[in-house]
Amino acid sequence: MSAAPRPALVPRIPAGRYRFRQVARMEWIKLRSLRSTVWILVATVAVMIGIGVLVMANTKVPAPADRASFDPTNNVLAGVALGQLAIGALGVLLMTGEHSSGMIRATLAAVPNRPLLLAAKAAVFGVVTLAVGEIVSFVAFLAGRAALPAAVPHPDLGQPGVLRAVALSGAYLCMVGLIGLGIGAAARHTAAGIGALVGLEFVLPLVVAGVEGGPEPLAKFFPTFVAGNSLAVAKPVAQMLSPWAGFAVLCLWTLAALGTGAWLLARRDA
Numbered sequence: 198m199s200a201a202p203r204p205a206l207v208p209r210i211p212a213g214r215y216r217f218r219q220v221a222r223m224e225w226i227k228l229r230s231l232r233s234t235v236w237i238l239v240a241t242v243a244v245m246i247g248i249g250v251l252v253m254a255n256t257k258v259p260a261p262a263d264r265a266s267f268d269p270t271n272n273v274l275a276g277v278a279l280g281q282l283a284i285g286a287l288g289v290l291l292m293t294g295e296h297s298s299g300m301i302r303a304t305l306a307a308v309p310n311r312p313l314l315l316a317a318k319a320a321v322f323g324v325v326t327l328a329v330g331e332i333v334s335f336v337a338f339l340a341g342r343a344a345l346p347a348a349v350p351h352p353d354l355g356q357p358g359v360l361r362a363v364a365l366s367g368a369y370l371c372m373v374g375l376i377g378l379g380i381g382a383a384a385r386h387t388a389a390g391i392g393a394l395v396g397l398e399f400v401l402p403l404v405v406a407g408v409e410g411g412p413e414p415l416a417k418f419f420p421t422f423v424a425g426n427s428l429a430v431a432k433p434v435a436q437m438l439s440p441w442a443g444f445a446v447l448c449l450w451t452l453a454a455l456g457t458g459a460w461l462l463a464r465r466d467a
Contacts, residue, residue: 220308220317228321233290238325241283241370242333245276249341258348270352270359270431273341274334274366277424281373281398284326288377289390291322292458296385311463315382319455323375330370338363358431358440365428365444372451373398373420379451382458385465423447 215223228234252275259267295301308314338352345351354360377394384390402419409416416422417437426434427443438446 215308215313217313217317217320220313221321223304223307224318224321228291228325231294233294234287237283237287238329241280241329242336244283245280245333246337246340248276248279249273249337250344253341254344254346256345256349258346259350266432267350268430268432269342269345269350270338270362271425271429273338273345273352274362274429276337277334277366277369277429278421280330280333280370281421281424282395284330284370284374285377285394285398286391288322288326288374288379289381289384289394290387291318291378292381293385293387293390297387312459315378315455315459315462319375319378322378323371326374327368327371331364331367334363334367334370352431356431361440362429362431365440366424368444369420369424369428369447372447375451376420376454379454379456379458382455382462418446420447420450 252272253269256269256272295304304314305311338354342351352359354363376397377390380393380397381390384393397419398421402416402421405419406416406422417426423438423443423446426437427440428447430440433439437443
């Protein structure tokens with residue numbers, strides 16, 4: 198009687214010695230297994246498309262004096278204002294949810310390298326939100342354009358600045374999500390993290406603009422002003438950052454949030 202063949206041994210990486218690939222795979226499993234991820238992303242898609250269609254359906258023919266500044270591309274992307282809040286809140290929840298449930302202890306036991314953990318989480322979440330952001334931005338643009346009355350000038354992706362505005366709006370959603378992730382790593386509490394995100398995105402820019410008596414010179418550097426007046430516009434807005442300068446400022450916000458989150462995550466107990 199012949200002996201049964203022995204199964205091939207599967208190489209295993211010792212606990213605490215996971216590399217980026219293994220950690221990213223772990224984070225992907227956690228991300229897709231959370232019901233809140235699907236619901237928030239679906240809500241983001243529905244809100245952005247719905248607002249874009251509603252705004253464009255109610256857009257009137259611009260007066261002759263306003264034709265030069267009329268930017269229907271910016272109008273159709275109005276849903277970004279609410280979409281950023283949903284994506285940013287999801288980024289906060291990805292970190293604070295593990296702290297509130299106690300799962301962070303098991304995660305850090307498997308991956309003691311905390312900056313590596315946050316980098317893998319940011320990479321996975323960034324890829325997902327970038328894909329969703331780009332898809333919903335282009336779908337909202339096409340749906341809103343179809344809802345625009347025939348008498349109103351229609352934007353087209355072939356026109357100067359339009360394709361760039363739509364694409365950068367999708368990238369903006371991704372970066373706000375990563376900012377939320379960094380804030381969540383720093384705050385560790387959901388309410389505090391979402392409060393800090395809302396303050397950064399909505400409250401502080403308006404306070405600064407009110408103190409200055411206008412949206413310059415400091416308020417234009419905040420993410421919300423960058424999105425509404427630099428990234429999502431086909432026509433330049435006076436006294437605002439250029440699209441690519443605004444994108445560079447947004448990258449700095451993202452790096453600052455993730456860097457602060459990684460620094461605090463590495464120096465505090467779970």
